[in-house]
Amino acid sequence: MRRMLVVVGxxxxxxxxxxxxxERDRTDGWRVLVLAEESRPAYDRIALSSCARGRDPGELTLEGAAFTDDxxxxxxxxxxxxxxxxAARTVVCADGTGSRYDALVLATGARPFVPPVPGAGLPxxxxxxxLDDVASIRSRARPGRPAVVVGGGLLGLEAAGALAALGMRPQVVEAAPWLMAVQxxxxxxxxxxxxxxxxxxxxxCGVGLRxxxxxxxxxxxxxxxADGExxxxxxxxxxxxxxxxxxxAADAGLPTGERGGFLVDSHCRTPxxxxxxxxxxxxxxxxCHGLVAPGYRMAETVARQLCGDPGEPCADPDLSTRLKLLGVEVGSFGDAQARTEGALEFMRSDRGGTRYAKLVLDGATGVLLGGVLAGDTAAYAALHALLGSPLPGPPHLLLDPVSP
Structure with a gap:
């Protein structure tokens, strides 16, 4: 007898x-119903900016997302x-239709946060x-005109790059002292x-929005x-x-975390x-982690459980990042901010200020705890592989080609 799996999102x-x-349901024991909020099947959100540069949005659709062959x-x-x-094991959609489930997976994602400042809702x-956000921005962008992006994290810089590609003159306002302060x-x-x-x-940077x-x-x-400018x-x-x-969560009687999100254990199980x-x-x-890599790990562990395997816990995901933003390479891994007690930092940068590298080491053992690279990430893969191990040589040799 087949069971019904409902995936929300x-x-x-x-x-x-x-x-x-x-892939794991060898006995075809599950039927799956996917209930999507958007009007298009799953797509690559990481590549949103490519659509601002003219790429066909349809090219971002994930492989097999239409499920026409299944x-x-x-x-x-x-x-x-x-x-x-x-209690009834049912979900109800906005149009009044419903479905019964034997297993329910909530994958509702996240919504953008807009700070409660005056004028934030103006046209x-x-x-x-x-993709609808990108389409709306493209329709209103005017080459040569000024634009402001509020937020200097990953998505903020992606948005600024999209505006620049559309011919606008963007500035990025970031309350933290520097861009991508989390990474x-x-x-x-x-x-x-x-x-x-x-x-x-x-x-x-270092100034908020009034x-x-x-x-x-x-x-x-x-x-x-905030400073009046x-x-x-x-x-x-x-x-x-x-x-x-x-x-x-509220109507369903499910607990949430202190900062929101459906509260789950290390195997993504609610009560x-x-x-x-x-x-x-x-x-x-x-x-809540807010990155796709930990999300994929969650998806895998839940799929394993649904198919009879206990699965691996997801409590301590790898939050390492390697990106190319506006053509600039950046990367961070492990304890990039050197918050571990007794940590030592070894830094190098070139005289032109275009390349920077830092290793964070355990002061007692010499074990690599983390690092930061900016302007050149050629050493990223090798350094990331050494995370949690003693360095095989002097730090400065591992950071080449960054010059002193």
Whole structure:
């Protein structure tokens, strides 16, 4: 007898979960119903900026996302779930239709956070999360006009790069002292900021946003910073983080983490043995991770459980990052901020300020705890492989070709 698996959400992690289940379900014991909020099947969110540069959005669709070749899986687009009844084991969509489940996986993702500043809802203000967001920004971008991106993290810099590709003149406002402050240290952030400014994106770090200000037509025309400076902005993009989509928790009687998200254990299980949560909406032992790699690991462990395997825990994911932003290479791994007690930092940078590297070592054992690279990540793979091990040689030799 086949059982019904309902997956709420069809982002990158939800799609990975379905594929993992289908690959591991050797007896075809599961039928799968995917209920997607968006009007298109799962796509590569990491490549959003390529659509701002003219790429066909259809090319971002993930392999097999339409499930046309799998009669065990059915996907319904534009079908957001609005209620979960755990007693009856049913979900109800916004159009009133419902479905019974034997197992339920919540993969509802996250929504952009917009800070509660005056004017944040004016016409001309956007977020940067979906293909529809990118399409809206493209339709309103005007070459040569100024723009402001609020938030200097990964997505903020991606948004700034998209605006620059559309011919606008973007500035990035970041409250932290340097760009990508979560992943990079001060030295790495300084190199990143210097290089992106050379590419036409001006960072404004260490200052917050006071308001978005309207022009005579009622649309966003400028922003006022916390220090009183006014920046012209024909278009404003907010990229100040995300919040887990856990709205279904209250009616369903499911607990949430202190900072939101469906509270799950290290195997992504809620207190209900029939309900799991994965991806951005999951607070694994109270912590939301917000990266796709930990989400994929969650999807795999849940798929294993559904197919009779206990699965591996997800409590301590690898949050290492290697990226190319606006053509600038950056990377971080392990304890990049040297927060471990007794940690020592070994840093190198070139005289032009275009390359920077740092290793974080255990002061007692010499074990590699983490590192940061900016401007050149050629050594990333080799250094990441050494994480948790003593260095095989002097630190400066491992950091070449960064010059003293």
């Amino acid at each position: 069809h982002g990158m992690v939800g799609h990975r979960l379905v594929r993992e289940v289908r 009669d065990r899986v059915r996907a319904r687009l534009s079908s957001p779930v609005v209620r979960v009844d755990r 001309g203000c956007h977020v940067y999360r979906t 990079l240290d001060e030295g790495g952030g300084a190199v990143l900021g210097r290089l992106v400014e050379e590419l036409g994106v001006r960072p404004r 308001s978005v200000d309207a022009g005579p037509d009622g649309r966003a025309a400028s922003v006022t910073l 006014v920046l012209e902005a024909a278009l404003v993009v907010f990229s100040t983080g995300v919040r887990p989509r856990d709205e279904l 209900d043995p029939r309900v799991w949560a994965v991806g951005d909406c999951a607070a694994v032992e109270g912590r």
